Amino acid sequence: MPASPSPELPPTRDTVVPTLGPELVRAVGAARPRRIVLQVPAGLVRNAGELAARLRKELGVPVDLASRPCFGACDPPTSDEAPRADLAIVLGHAPIPNVPSVRTTVFVEMREAGGDAPGLAEKVRGAGIPRRLGLVASVQHLDLLGPLDAALRERGYSPRIGRGDRRLAYAGQALGCNYTGAEELERDVDAFLFVGTGRFHPVGLALAVEQPVWSVDPLRGEVDAPVDRAALIRKRQLLVASVRDVRRWGILVSTFAGQNRRPTALALQAKARAHGREAEVLLAQRLDPTDLLGRDVDAFVCTACPRIALDDSANYPRPVLTPPEFLMALGELPLEPYRFDTYH
Numbered sequence: 058m059p060a061s062p063s064p065e066l067p068p069t070r071d072t073v074v075p076t077l078g079p080e081l082v083r084a085v086g087a088a089r090p091r092r093i094v095l096q097v098p099a100g101l102v103r104n105a106g107e108l109a110a111r112l113r114k115e116l117g118v119p120v121d122l123a124s125r126p127c128f129g130a131c132d133p134p135t136s137d138e139a140p141r142a143d144l145a146i147v148l149g150h151a152p153i154p155n156v157p158s159v160r161t162t163v164f165v166e167m168r169e170a171g172g173d174a175p176g177l178a179e180k181v182r183g184a185g186i187p188r189r190l191g192l193v194a195s196v197q198h199l200d201l202l203g204p205l206d207a208a209l210r211e212r213g214y215s216p217r218i219g220r221g222d223r224r225l226a227y228a229g230q231a232l233g234c235n236y237t238g239a240e241e242l243e244r245d246v247d248a249f250l251f252v253g254t255g256r257f258h259p260v261g262l263a264l265a266v267e268q269p270v271w272s273v274d275p276l277r278g279e280v281d282a283p284v285d286r287a288a289l290i291r292k293r294q295l296l297v298a299s300v301r302d303v304r305r306w307g308i309l310v311s312t313f314a315g316q317n318r319r320p321t322a323l324a325l326q327a328k329a330r331a332h333g334r335e336a337e338v339l340l341a342q343r344l345d346p347t348d349l350l351g352r353d354v355d356a357f358v359c360t361a362c363p364r365i366a367l368d369d370s371a372n373y374p375r376p377v378l379t380p381p382e383f384l385m386a387l388g389e390l391p392l393e394p395y396r397f398d399t400y401h
């Protein structure tokens with residue numbers, strides 16, 4: 058039996074609470090902050106003002122709203138964005154254990170209570186998903202992995218839950234930049250099941266592992282068709298082939314603590330120059346396609362969040378590759394097998 062997902066100690070400046078309940082007020086009150094900055098994901102900005110007002114009333118402390126939404130614990134409010142705040146509240150994300158916080162931070166993971174594990178297990182069986190199955194979940198649905206594991210075993214399945222590397226706070230957790238909990242199970246399973254909503258994580262998981270990836274939405278109670286991994290990879294390979302003769306490259310670096318890979322950028326710059334290409338390192342905090350307009354480059358390689366290249370490249374003025382794809386374009390790596398750009 059795999060161990061149920063359980064938290065490991067996050068950095069000492071971080072506190073984790075499951076929901077927007079009394080635990081949040083107690084955790085923030087115990088830290089005795091003088092000023093708070095509240096940051097929320099894009100999907101929750103509509104309600105951010107209401108939450109800020111409630112916190113001001115209950116804590117008697119000024120609360121600023123960060124105008125920039127967060128994508129994860131890799132990009133909480135910086136010292137420049139909230140210079141007077143000595144505590145941050147970040148909604149919808151778990152801490153990244155190997156990323157230090159610039160101030161005391163309370164992560165509100167927005168855990169979804171309950172879930173019909175037996176009903177979902179029946180849906181999985183009805184979908185004909187292989188029985189040697191790796192389980193992966195977004196942080197909001199991690200509490201469902203233990204009951205779902207048990208329900209699947211009662212139906213003849215052999216589910217596995219991987220631990221992952223030091224970037225993951227929990228076993229079975231998915232991050233957009235890290236699926237190492239799944240990668241360590243590849244020899245032991247025939248398929249993966251993502252537990253959560255949306256297609257963001259299933260697509261990333263499908264690029265990171267070779268086995269088919271199904272997903273089950275606990276809110277809808279439905280199993281979605283497996284991600285078409287072959288189509289995703291063909292699209293990326295065609296992009297790589299289209300820029301093999303590019304002479305001028307821009308290497309994008311984010312200065313966010315959880316995304317900054319300047320050493321990687323410098324190594325890629327050296328590789329480019331060794332192949333007779335021009336390559337300039339371009340620094341930014343949050344990457345904005347409009348800031349790159351008019352630059353004398355023919356393509357970019359992004360060392361910041363890998364999902365920028367994979368999901369948002371259509372918004373950029375030139376093609377955007379991940380570091381492994383850039384090495385493929387230079388001929389340093391083969392096109393097969395495809396390599397997902399994993400953050401460690």
